[in-house]
Amino acid sequence: MANDPMDGQHAFGERPSRSDGSVMGQDSEYTGRYVVLFDPGGQESGIEALRSSAGIASVERVHGTGTGNVAELLERPDVSVLFEDLGAAVVEVRPEQRHALVTTAEAEPSIIAAEPERMVHALPITVSQQAPTAFFPAFRSDEDVVTRHTRAEIAAGQGPYWSEDKWTWGLQAIRAHLSHLTGRGVRISVLDTGVDTDHPDFAGRIEATESFVPGESVEDGNGHGTHCIGTAAGPAGPRQGPRYGVAPEARILAAKVLGNAGSGTDGQILAGMAWAVSHGARVISMSLGASVRPGDLFPQTYEILARRALERGTVIVAAAGNESRRPQDIRPVGRPANCPSILAVAALDRAIAPTFFSNRAINGQGGEINIAAPGWQVRSAAPGGGYQPLNGTSMATPHVAGVVALLAQAHPGASAAELVAALKSGAFPLQQPAVDVGAGLLQAP
Structure with a gap:
């Protein structure tokens, strides 16, 4: 802390603005x-x-x-x-x-x-049919995190054929479609870009919303938040297409911590965490993060806040990050997923193998991958009452949040630590090393 990165920045009360209206110091980080x-x-x-x-x-x-x-x-x-x-x-x-x-x-x-x-930033990327669609909010990123790839990588990611007439391939892979549990009465909080409160699939399911973005309502003008909420808690019988939600009767707590332009701050995320815990969320899903370098330590602030949340019964899951270009270039788990008390989620493709962009456990304590879940061509809700497929560890993370809700329904008296232990012990072991998939493929109880 002796080398303060903020030295020499703007004068007090004169915080300069970004083009999207958010504020920053001389270094936009x-x-x-x-x-x-x-x-x-x-x-x-x-x-x-x-x-x-x-x-x-x-x-x-x-x-x-x-x-x-x-x-x-x-x-x-x-x-x-x-x-x-x-x-x-x-x-x-x-x-x-x-x-x-x-x-x-x-x-x-x-x-x-x-x-x-x-500062925090969302990073939406829309590409052609020959390229996947990626969406991973990042604290800081100067490159497209998924678009640089080859046709061979795309083909490999397709894996075997999965019929999605009734359920998305992701729900089938984690066996959520076979579970009798629904997450009924359990609160899931998603900290993201908000939610389409008028989406017919969420009717009667949204228990509370709050925007921590100045000048913006909780309505999702971006799409990422609505998609993540749908994966975690979409209905058993959606208005159109196959079921895509893991915990169809869970209660939704939607906190907007990233604006429609995809930007926010640590303070907004902190506010969302405090709000979610005070509303009784059993799990907080954070599909956001920042790239880190090999050897970087985890952030103390997020780690301590995550411990305090665990003590109050709330599990926190976060995306591991999409900066890798397997097999040549593999990057470490990003922050805040690299905190020991936050579950880091890797992304799997349809072949149940790590996606080429999913990060790896390279750094020390806290930098582990804890579990892996579907993160390729994940279909979920979109603003305006529609649906869209997206790729990323962002998409894998709400699958895990949904399963935590199922476990909380099955074991209503369990502590947060017990829910985490049950989640890991229930994973299906994979042939890939733990540095890439953690305990293995997420499985619904």
Whole structure:
């Protein structure tokens, strides 16, 4: 933390804008703010330490299910936002005070971690029939993550023929179509680009929604969020086509943390996590991430928040990332999926083999692949009441979230750790190494 990436950026209260209206620092990877985690019993002393040493802005507190105007608060340069339930804050600090904040965080016992807040970006890619469609929100990416490939790779990804008259191939691969469980009464929260609240397949199923994106409603003007929600919790009898949802009677909690243009911040994701936990989500699905380099450590902020969520009964699953170009170029699991307390999900094609873009367990603790699920030509809901196929570890992740909901229905008294153990132990072993597929192919109970 001594080498502060935020040094020399914009003046306090003068955060420059992106073309899509979002804000950023001089390096577009960062916003100019910090995410600070406190000891659960030391929030007040930690805040006071930052006030006295780093001159942080006035603090607005968010507690429980009441979110109020959190999206607007997160955009105000004169306010720091404290999420009391999770003991985390998004902190505004003047550029000249950043060193003092870092020094205070290292010395103050009530402050566990302080990391620069990063921008988040969605990365939609639509390509021709000769190329797959990929969609993987990423904190930072300068290249198309799936479009550089060969016809041979595409052909290999088709695998054997799967009849999809009644069920998508993904539901068949994980045996969800054979399960008597439906996720009834279990809450699944998807943190993404929102949801098409008028989609007929979700009628009566959306329990709560919230947008943490300033100036935008929870309505999905992008498509990625609606698709992920459909995979996790689409209905048993969709309006059109085969069944595509894993947990057709689960309750949907939709949090918009990425805007229609696909951008957001760590603070918006943090807000979504706090909201989901306070609403009783048994699983949080995050099909978003950032590429990391070999040897990079996992982010402390996400790891600690994930542990706190687990303690409150919530499992968090996240996409492993799509940066690889197998077999020549294979990249490590991205963040925040590389946190030890977050389940990292790899993508499988129709041949039940890792897709050529799916990342691998290369880094150390936390960088493992935990489980693998269908992530190729996954059909699910689209805004406007329709449907579309998409590819990516983003598409594999909500399959896992749906199975966690089935397990929670079968074992209503189970802890989050017990649900994770059951998920892994129930996986079907594959011939590929664990660094690529973890425990194996996801299986519904």
